[in-house]
Amino acid sequence: MSQLSLQNHLFCNNKQLTKRIFAELDIPHPKSLVFRDLHRDQERIRLFWQAGVTYVCKPLNGTEGEGVGMYIKSMDDLDKYWQQWSRIDDCFLLEEQIEGQDVRMQVVGGRLLAACIREPAFVVGDGDSSIDELISARRKIMQKQNPANRLDVDAITLRLLQKQNLHLQAVPELQHKVQLKYVANMSQGAIATDVTEEIAPVFHEWINRFSQKTGMRLFAFDALAMDHRSGQPGTAFALEINPLPEWMHHTFSEKRQHDVAGAILRNLFGIQ
Missing domain, CATH: 3.30.1490.20 (ATP-grasp fold, A domain)
Incomplete structure (x- = not known):
């Protein structure tokens, strides 16, 4: 398979086919x-x-x-x-x-370029604003970064608030973290924190094996780990491969941002 192709896209969108490759490469997965x-x-x-x-x-x-x-x-x-x-x-x-950190790793040229931990959508209390107001403020930030993103208050959000003994009009205390979603997806309000320099060697090994096996050089690798810095056996698992070069996670990540678009162009066209 080449670096960018419809075949790659269709192959990796089928999560079970990807898991077969993980099994062949002895990469642990659920x-x-x-x-x-x-x-x-x-x-x-x-x-x-x-x-x-x-x-x-x-x-x-x-x-x-x-x-x-x-x-x-x-x-x-x-x-x-x-x-x-x-x-x-x-x-x-x-x-x-599998419980643990949601790790997204962006691969360019067959090598890890950037990694982040994704947390499901949440807001942090300021001691003055209601949860509904905090969500509105977070939504504005998200849509400024990417107009396609959304942070909907749905049945899942309401159930989560209820589990936390909260409701939309409640005013969380200063620095109190309120979870809004289960799924750590950026299009649903997830927040990414850069951990590129902390990623354990085992994740680099998985990326190298997968890239060599498939010929893919540009993709995102999703994993779950109890600790992204160790990746000890039984504590880290591969989830899936995203063949689309999405870099929003790393462009707007906390702590550090990456010019993934520039890296992709340099790699594709041999620009120094």
């Missing part, structure tokens, strides 16, 4: 099952299901965090997910939910 219909595939799902394990379900070809359902702990939870999202795709991925 156990998963692909299914088409919750009811017709119920027996396969029951054989895969393990009591006490928390799952995440997502469209097999999904992007931007749309249709991602987390903290699925029972078949009833899965049935509720299916009722809401079954029309969004033809196939779905049921996957073990």
Whole structure:
């Protein structure tokens, strides 16, 4: 596969095909099952299901965090997910939910260029503004960076607030952090913090293996880790590959920003 191609895009958008490559390369990843219909595939799902394990379900070809359902702990939870999202795709991925840091790594020329930790959308209290007002202020910042981004107050947000014994008109104390989403996706208000200089060597190894195996030189590598600085066995897992050269995470990241667009152009056209 070449550096930029439709084949790369289609290949990596299919999360299960990507997992097969991870398995071939001995890169740890969460156990998963692909299914088409919750009811017709119920027996396969029951054989895969393990009591006490928390799952995440997502469209097999999904992007931007749309249709991602987390903290699925029972078949009833899965049935509720299916009722809401079954029309969004033809196939779905049921996957073990791994707790830890959401690590996004941007690869250019087959090497790690930038890495960040993504946190699901949140606001921090100033002791004066309501949560609704804090969300409005955060939304303005997001849309100034990228007009396509959004921070919707949906059923998930309201349930999360309720779990925190809060509501939209509540006024959080100074520096009190209020979580608004489960999914750490930038288009849904996630916040990125640069950790490029802290990334453990194992992540560089994974990127190198994947790039050499597929021939891909430009992609984003998503992983989950208890600590991005160590990556010890059993504490770090590969999630998926994004073949589109998205660099918003690193352009607007906290602590440090990267000129990913410039790096891509220099790499593609041999510009020094």
